[in-house]
Amino acid sequence: MQVEAHLQKIIEKDGKVHLTLIDPASQTPDRAAEIALAAVEGGTDAIMIGGSTGASGTLLDETVIKIKENIHVPTILFPGSSAGLSKYADAVFFMSLLNSRDLGYVITNQVLGAPLVYRSQIEPISMAYLIVEPGGTVGWVGDAKLIPRKKPEIAAVYALAGKYLGMHYTYLEAGSGADSPVNPEMIGAVKQVLGENKLIVGGGIRNAETAKICTSAGADMIVTGTVVEEVKDVTAKVAEIVSAIKR
Numbered sequence: 286m287q288v289e290a291h292l293q294k295i296i297e298k299d300g301k302v303h304l305t306l307i308d309p310a311s312q313t314p315d316r317a318a319e320i321a322l323a324a325v326e327g328g329t330d331a332i333m334i335g336g337s338t339g340a341s342g343t344l345l346d347e348t349v350i351k352i353k354e355n356i357h358v359p360t361i362l363f364p365g366s367s368a369g370l371s372k373y374a375d376a377v378f379f380m381s382l383l384n385s386r387d388l389g390y391v392i393t394n395q396v397l398g399a400p401l402v403y404r405s406q407i408e409p410i411s412m413a414y415l416i417v418e419p420g421g422t423v424g425w426v427g428d429a430k431l432i433p434r435k436k437p438e439i440a441a442v443y444a445l446a447g448k449y450l451g452m453h454y455t456y457l458e459a460g461s462g463a464d465s466p467v468n469p470e471m472i473g474a475v476k477q478v479l480g481e482n483k484l485i486v487g488g489g490i491r492n493a494e495t496a497k498i499c500t501s502a503g504a505d506m507i508v509t510g511t512v513v514e515e516v517k518d519v520t521a522k523v524a525e526i527v528s529a530i531k532r
């Protein structure tokens with residue numbers, strides 16, 4: 286499956302893409318597979334698999350395998366380090382945390398992980414990863430020089446640099462569980478410089494209303510993680526968000 290081309294087709298057809306993030310460290314592989322199935326029944330387009338801490342090794346492999354047994358939408362790794370790779374996934378967001386102070390997150394983990402991607406069938410999708418205030422756990426782990434919420438122009442110049450470096454996707458991240466997502470002014474400023482390049486927004490999106498604000502401002506794809514881990518009826522929650530963003 287060519288995942289990037291597949292997501293492009295969904296954008297052409299539905300306007301927007303919904304991604305569900307599952308953290309292998311948050312539940313058993315069997316439960317992860319149940320959540321993934323429920324999310325697909327709610328209309329999610331792909332399952333992202335990763336976490337800042339503890340998403341590696343056998344637990345990661347088993348989680349990917351179980352999820353793939355249950356569903357047919359793409360599985361995309363969202364690695365916190367080179368240890369967040371699994372040969373069983375369809376694709377990986379091959380990302381550089383452009384606003385990190387730590388070279389490890391800018392390039393070293395990518396160098397260490399590249400041979401595994403080369404040897405496997407995993408499709409790399411190049412991505413500029415940008416962390417905005419408050420940034421949460423991932424901002425701390427990634428030693429990010431957090432982009433101030435009220436400075437959309439800083440996010441835009443990072444995004445432009447990422448685009449000129451050849452990255453296809455840009456991810457604006459407020460941090461998992463953020464009180465509110467990246468604001469629409471910043472999303473709009475970034476999408477304006479990106480043009481046809483794809484913009485993902487995640488962190489703090491919990492309902493149809495905030496999801497719609499993000500996509501109306503210019504996000505091509507939105508990610509929900511925490512809310513899917515917390516609600517009882519995953520299918521209903523995902524369906525609520527999906528119906529708000531798709532045409």
Ligand SMILES: CC(C)=CCC/C(C)=C/CC/C(C)=C/CC/C(C)=C/COP(=O)(O)OP(=O)(O)O
Binds near residue numbers: 334380382395423510
């Ligand atoms: C491409 C390769 C091989 C590695 C990339 C390495 C980079 C750039 C990592 C960026 C920094 C980082 C720690 C990212 C983690 C991304 C992630 C999976 C975050 C979200 O996980 P959640 O489960 O939502 O949140 P918690 O971390 O709070 O659990």
Ligand SMILES: O=P(O)(O)OC[C@@H](O)CO
Binds near residue numbers: 423459490508
């Ligand atoms: O957990 P939430 O707040 O949905 O955030 C998802 C993702 O952007 C985290 O990397």
Ligand SMILES: [Mg+2]
Binds near residue numbers: 461
């Ligand atoms: Mg987590």
